[in-house]
Amino acid sequence: MRLAAERIDWTIHGHKLLDDVSLVVEPGETFGLIGPNGSGKTTLLRVLAGLRKPKIGRVLVDGLPMNRMRRRDIAQSISFVEQQAETLDRIEVREAVALGRTPFLSPLRSWSDQDDAIVSQALDDVGMHHLAGRLWHTLSGGERQRVHIARALAQQPRVLLLDEPTNHLDIRHQLSILQLVRQLPVTVVIALHDLNQAMDCDRIGVMDAGRLVDIGTPRQVLTAERLRRTFGVHVDILDDPIDHSRIMRFRNAV
Ligand SMILES: Nc1ncnc2c1ncn2[C@@H]1O[C@H](COP(=O)(O)OP(=O)(O)O)[C@@H](O)[C@H]1O
Numbered sequence: 101m102r103l104a105a106e107r108i109d110w111t112i113h114g115h116k117l118l119d120d121v122s123l124v125v126e127p128g129e130t131f132g133l134i135g136p137n138g139s140g141k142t143t144l145l146r147v148l149a150g151l152r153k154p155k156i157g158r159v160l161v162d163g164l165p166m167n168r169m170r171r172r173d174i175a176q177s178i179s180f181v182e183q184q185a186e187t188l189d190r191i192e193v194r195e196a197v198a199l200g201r202t203p204f205l206s207p208l209r210s211w212s213d214q215d216d217a218i219v220s221q222a223l224d225d226v227g228m229h230h231l232a233g234r235l236w237h238t239l240s241g242g243e244r245q246r247v248h249i250a251r252a253l254a255q256q257p258r259v260l261l262l263d264e265p266t267n268h269l270d271i272r273h274q275l276s277i278l279q280l281v282r283q284l285p286v287t288v289v290i291a292l293h294d295l296n297q298a299m300d301c302d303r304i305g306v307m308d309a310g311r312l313v314d315i316g317t318p319r320q321v322l323t324a325e326r327l328r329r330t331f332g333v334h335v336d337i338l339d340d341p342i343d344h345s346r347i348m349r350f351r352n353a354v
């Protein structure tokens with residue numbers, strides 16, 4: 101599914117949070133969003149998810165303007181894992197993941213074995229099967245995050261939006277979630293804090309003060325000049341002697 105933003109502006113209290121943002125994410129692409137705190141990554145993801153409706157500019161889903169799509173149709177194709185995900189008290193992990201199936205249920209289409217299988221697969225994918233019967237509020241931050249990702253996967257979206265999904269995770273789960281996300285045959289837009297993780301995306305967009313200031317492959321975008329200008333850090337880009345991948349070492353630019 102192709103996701104496009106066309107000239108999006110988003111202003112609140114006279115403060116421009118998104119400034120003329122245009123972007124096309126191709127079907128199956130993993131697109132990373134990076135930028136300093138407050139640069140507009142979350143705001144852009146919320147617009148792409150249909151949670152914020154821009155007055156200027158529009159979002160297109162496979163060429164169709166999102167503002168003409170029904171809520172349910174959007175939910176059947178796009179799922180969003182928010183940064184500060186809401187708490188769901190007194191609910192078991194499996195039920196929380198099962199919520200991802202909601203857009204597909206109706207009086208004519210009740211819960212089926214197939215939904216059960218999809219929920220089980222999603223729990224497996226994030227390594228949470230063993231905790232399926234646990235109550236949500238007893239989970240750690242990282243476990244909750246994995247449940248949220250499982251809920252999004254159970255939605256079987258064609259577009260998956262993730263807002264800094266690895267923040268609460270230990271290194272092993274960070275790597276496994278990123279690997280999982282990259283392997284999914286869906287269009288992914290993922291805001292990432294860790295620039296080394298961003299290097300594994302197909303393309304990267306750089307947000308700076310509400311503007312998308314750069315877009316391209318990780319090698320095109322993650323240059324010493326860009327990191328100095330946008331993040332205010334000095335970077336040494338090193339070549340891994342084993343596989344010639346890039347290693348970035350950061351220092352404060354003073
Ligand atoms: N509802 C709001 N009202 C006023 N300012 C907001 C609101 N939401 C976000 N902001 C501000 O918009 C800017 C961009 O925020 P955000 O999109 O969350 O950035 P990021 O995700 O890149 O850290 C920040 O300066 C933030 O404080």
Ligand SMILES: [Mg+2]
Nearest residue numbers: 141142183263
């Ligand atoms: Mg954010």
